[in-house]
Amino acid sequence: MNAHEPWIAGALGDLDAAHLRRRLVVRPGAGGWVESGGRRLLNLASNDYLGLASHPHVIAEARRALETYGAGATAARLVCGHLPCHEELERRLAALKQCPAALVFASGFAANTGIVPALCGRDDHVFADRLVHASLLDGIRLSGATLHRFRHNDAGHLDDRLRKAPAKGRRLIVTESVFSMDGDLAPLADLADRADAHGAMLMVDEAHATGVYGPGGAGRSVELGLQGRVAVSMGTLSKALGSAGGFAAGTEMLRDWFLNRARSFIYSTGLPPAAVGAALGALDVLGREPEMGTELRRRATDFRKRLKDGGIDVGSGDSPIVPVPVGEPGRALALAARLETAGILAVAIRPPTVPPGTARLRLSLSLAHAPEDLSAAADAILAAMGTEM
C-alpha cells in the first residue's frame, strides 16, 4: 500500500462489508456459453442478444477490415482517422434507423457523454427518466444543465416536470427505449407527445433495442413510427451487433453539430477498423435475417412465462432482459453462486447500478442459446429460488 492509499483500503473494506465490492473474473466464451473455474456455464449475463459476437461472417468482416486498414484508426476522425469503413458504417446505420445521418463514437458511453453536452448547457434543462443509464447521467452532469428526473416510465410526471420548469433555455427529454436493468419498455409515443407539447427535444437511448425490436432490428422508435419526432436516436454496436462502439442517428445538421461539438467524438481516436468491420458484418447478417429480433423475443416470452408461472415477478414485456428481483445485495450474490453451481452464469446486479433495495439477477437471453438449454435454465432458476425462500 502506498502512503496515500489507506483511505482506499478502508473504502474497499466498506464495500466488502456491504456486499458491494466488484471483482473481475476471467470468463472466456462464445455462442452462449462461458468457461469459469474449469466449468462450462450457460451464459445468461451477456448482451450478445443475437449471438453475433462469434458469428463467422462478423468475424470474417472484422478480419477483412483489420487487414485492409490496420489495427487502429491512428488518430481522431477529424484529424486523419476517418476511414472509408467509418463512412460506410454511418451510412448503413442511418439506413437502419431510417434517419438521414449517423455519427459513430468510440463507445456507447462516449456517445452519451458527448451528445448531451452538445445539445444542452448551463442555461438549459434536461428531463430524464429516473432509471436512465449512468452514461446519460454523466452526460447531463457534464453539460451543466439543470436535471429534472421523472418517475420511471411516467409520462404524466414528465408533463408535470416540464410544466413547472423555467421557460428559459433549451429542453431535452432523455430516456432508454428498453431499460437495461429491467427490460421494460418506455412509452415512447407518449414521451414524444409531451416533447412536442412543451417544445422539447427527445433523445432515446436504443442500446438494448437495436437489433432486437423494430423492422430488421431498427429499434423501437422506428417500430412506433417516431422517426423525425425523436431528435436523437442513440445506439450501441456493443450489444446485439456483437462489436464495440456507439452512435447517434438523426438529421445531417445534427451529425454536423455533433462532429463540431461532441467532445468525446472530437478528442478521441476513431473506432478501430476491426470493430467497424464487425459491426458492418452484423448489419449484413441482420439484413439477410431481419426476423432475428422477433425470434429472440418469442423465446424470451416463453422463458418469462415459465418463471412467472413459477411465481417470479419478471415484469412486463417481451424483452430478452429478464430481471429476477431479489432485494438485498447479499441475497443476490448468494443466488448467483447457487446458479453457478447449477451451471448457469447469472450476474448479481447491485447498487449503485440499480437503486438500493432492488438488487437482482439480470438474466439476458440470446439467440445463441438452444431452446432446450433455456428450458433447463428456467427449471434451475425456479429450483434455486425455491431453496432460497
Ligand SMILES: Cc1ncc(COP(=O)(O)O)c(C=O)c1O
Ligand atoms: C442503456 C445503455 N446506454 C449506453 C451504454 C453504453 O454502451 P457501451 O457499452 O457501448 O459503452 C449501455 C451499456 O452498458 C447501456 O446499457
